[in-house]
Amino acid sequence: MSDDVVTPAHGAGTGRTRELIDRLVADLESSAYDQSVLGLAARDDGAVLPGGDGEVVVTTDSHVVDPPTFPGGDLGTLAVAGTVNDLAVMGATDPLGLTVGLVVEAGTEIATLEGIVDSMRAACERASCPVVAGDTKVMGSGEVDGVVVNTTGVGRVSPGAYVPGTPRPGDAVVVSGTVGDHGIALLSEREGFDFETPLESDVAPVNDLAAAALSAGDVTAMTDPTRGGFATALHELLDGVVMVIDEGAVPVDGTVASAGELLGIDPMTVACEGRFVATVAPEDAEAVVAALREFDRGADAAVVGRRWTRPRRSRRPRHRTRQALPPGTERSNAPADLLRCTNSPSRRGCSNGRSRWPRTTTPTASTA
Numbered sequence: 001m002s003d004d005v006v007t008p009a010h011g012a013g014t015g016r017t018r019e020l021i022d023r024l025v026a027d028l029e030s031s032a033y034d035q036s037v038l039g040l041a042a043r044d045d046g047a048v049l050p051g052g053d054g055e056v057v058v059t060t061d062s063h064v065v066d067p068p069t070f071p072g073g074d075l076g077t078l079a080v081a082g083t084v085n086d087l088a089v090m091g092a093t094d095p096l097g098l099t100v101g102l103v104v105e106a107g108t109e110i111a112t113l114e115g116i117v118d119s120m121r122a123a124c125e126r127a128s129c130p131v132v133a134g135d136t137k138v139m140g141s142g143e144v145d146g147v148v149v150n151t152t153g154v155g156r157v158s159p160g161a162y163v164p165g166t167p168r169p170g171d172a173v174v175v176s177g178t179v180g181d182h183g184i185a186l187l188s189e190r191e192g193f194d195f196e197t198p199l200e201s202d203v204a205p206v207n208d209l210a211a212a213a214l215s216a217g218d219v220t221a222m223t224d225p226t227r228g229g230f231a232t233a234l235h236e237l238l239d240g241v242v243m244v245i246d247e248g249a250v251p252v253d254g255t256v257a258s259a260g261e262l263l264g265i266d267p268m269t270v271a272c273e274g275r276f277v278a279t280v281a282p283e284d285a286e287a288v289v290a291a292l293r294e295f296d297r298g299a300d301a302a303v304v305g306r307r308w309t310r311p312r313r314s315r316r317p318r319h320r321t322r323q324a325l326p327p328g329t330e331r332s333n334a335p336a337d338l339l340r341c342t343n344s345p346s347r348r349g350c351s352n353g354r355s356r357w358p359r360t361t362t363p364t365a366s367t368a
Helices: 015-028 075-088 110-127 181-191 205-215 229-238 254-263 284-291
Strands: 046-051 052-064 096-107 131-139 147-157 172-175 221-222 243-246 278-279 302-307 340-342
Touching: 052 075, 075 096, 075 110, 075 147, 075 205, 096 110, 110 131, 110 147, 110 229, 172 284, 181 254, 205 221, 205 284, 221 229, 229 243, 229 278, 278 284, 284 302
Parallel strands: 096 131, 243 340
Antiparallel strands: 046 052, 052 147, 096 147, 172 278, 172 302, 221 278, 243 302
């Protein structure tokens, strides 16, 4: 297919997405703004700006979802949580406010819009984040699919207090809860599957959990595992080194694992909308997990791995390993150090009673 046409692969959050962004935004970068940390130069959806006695954090996102209402949430909740969480993982856990833009297809029922706005209000109350401005555009029938919501969030951190996003060698990897809940719940709803134990999206603001983690220990990087899920979040944190993940320690809800097996989808590769992945100084990892578990939504928080200093070679592993790749990445083209997941025979399940993702693919032997 021609490189002059946008394809679904450009929105998958993988290499094609980066290629498109590189092509579009290069001319937008300004030498008047120091983008050495965050911003367009880092191809980030957030930026840190100087702001007097502190630093201003700003992020923007556009939201669509099919179906617009799903178990555990809807488009309105998703729009608020997505932007509040982007601020939170940069360290701005007390957001100043959001702006909201609604692009609406003519023919959309007013009750649908009212439901979206009501959900946004409830999510904003939960996150202690007001909506401070907004805009609405109506498009002709067929010119846009239903409703698109754009949200821009603004927060403030003390000078130098933003989360730097630079994991250190030896850092522990922490996940704030079960993975795959949102993506599997959404796909199951879309396909019309019913399960004895209902599936529910994890969509929610995490700024309170992020604040607890930052207070409990030395957090060197955080990211929210949205597009591409847990696997892609790890890829974002790699920074050219190997990250060793104990697959048995990654918390996956049992019903989510079963639904994923039925759908043929690994929960580690689909979106979470109420979780974050962090790298933490190893001596602080247990304290951070303990702080997260003080919250109902953090009850399944766990240390799931560590960051190596550099790729290394070893003898043939004594037990099976898996190389997990973000969705849309061809194995033949993937960097060899993308991710190493170890599957120790002693870790067949999570200590919190959650089910480990059932293996449905043939594992490959690691050379690292």
